[in-house]
Amino acid sequence: MKIRYSFLVLVLWLISAINVFAQSNKRVSGSVIDSTKTAVEGAxxxxxxxxxxxxxxxxxxxxxxxxxxxxxxxxxSISSMGYNSFSANYNFGDSKSLELNAIELKFAGNMLKEVEIKSKPNPIRIMQDTVEYNAAAYQVLEGDNVADLIKQFPGLEVDDEYNVKTMGKDMVKLRVDGKDFFTSNVKDFISKLPAAIVAKIQVIDDFGDEANFTGIKIGEPTKMLNIVTKPGMNKGK
Structure with a gap:
């Protein structure tokens, strides 16, 4: 009888302890959104x-x-990358469960702005009879002429009188946008033409009109300079 009484007391104590434990445990829940009312995942x-x-x-x-x-x-407290942190104090009162209103996180003022990454242009392109220099790959300052631009090109030389040489040969012919220009005075032209209007400069091995027509190349070529201007820059085109 005494054992049964002790067992009953133990059971009642366990039930009481479980109830006290259950009553002492509280629950809280809520949700996190941003200023556009979009759910913030992973906060x-x-x-x-x-x-x-x-x-x-x-x-x-x-x-x-x-x-x-x-x-x-x-x-x-709530934190998430790209947002200002949130913190607040709460009280359950007489409730055992608390459902919070949606908590809005503000976008951080120092969020990284979108950055456009552009690949660096290829400075030189070598073709069969042509070496092409991309002006965008070189430094062009305000007031620079084409001679200032050409001085930066590997394989080309410009002396104090604006004579242009490549591989020891003088540049004696000139084209603009693939068309023969009215002058063959290369040095005067490159000393006056603004570098800012140039897109590309090509050094061409010219074997003459007959070779261009027949495709048969005989003898030593003449070094020719072809200046390719930016779109809309060649008004006489």
Whole structure:
């Protein structure tokens, strides 16, 4: 009889302890959105309740929840990359469960702006009878002429009188946008033409009109300079 009484007391104590434990555990849940009302997924959510610290992250719907909170009050903090952090204090009062209103995170003022990454243009293109220099790959300062631009090209030389040489040979013929120009005075032309209007400069091995027509190349070619201007720059074209 004494054993049965002791067992009954133990059962009643366990039931009471379970009820007290269940009543002492509280639950809180909520959701996180941004200023566009879009759910913020993966936000870090932390609760400090008494001596306990609980952490979780929001799901794809921005939802989070905590259980087994023993304290009647807690501090909530939320952080996510690209947003200002949020923090606030809450109290359960007489409730055992607390459903928070949607918490809105503000976009951080120092968010990285979109950066357009452009590949560096290829400075030189070598073809069968042509070496082409891309002006965009070289430095062009305000007031520079074409001679200043050509001085930067590897394989080309410009002396103080604006004579142009390549591989020891003088540049004696001139074209603009693939058409023979009215003058063959290369040095005068490149000393006056602004570099800012140039897109490309080509050094061409010219075997003459007959070779261009027949495709048969005989003898030593003449070095010819072809200046390709930027779109809309050659008004006489």
């Amino acid at each position: 870090n959510v932390k609760i400090i309740a008494g001596n306990d610290t609980l952490q979780t992250t929001t799901n794809e719907k921005g939802y989070f929840s905590f259980a087994k909170i023993k304290s009647t009050s807690f501090a909530l």
